[in-house]
Amino acid sequence: MSQDMESKHRRYGLFGLAAVLIVVGTLATGFLPSTPFYQILSGGIIVAGFVVGYAGLGAFEFLE
Numbered sequence: 657m658s659q660d661m662e663s664k665h666r667r668y669g670l671f672g673l674a675a676v677l678i679v680v681g682t683l684a685t686g687f688l689p690s691t692p693f694y695q696i697l698s699g700g701i702i703v704a705g706f707v708v709g710y711a712g713l714g715a716f717e718f719l720e
Contacts, residue, residue: 670712677705 681701688694 667712670708674705674709674712677708678702681705 681698681704684698684701685695688698
């Protein structure tokens with residue numbers, strides 16, 4: 657598989673994971689108890705989804 661095709665698969669995979677994390681975190685705010693711990697946990701899941709999405713865009717430079 658070529659390098660370009662591999663990066664496209666990685667990008668789509670990260671966007672899919674980001675979408676799943678954001679949706680799960682959003683749904684968790686409604687299903688989990690409204691205590692601060694669970695609301696911070698679900699908010700953290702949403703933030704993690706956005707971080708993964710930005711990583712999929714190549715916004716971060718990682719050490720290789």
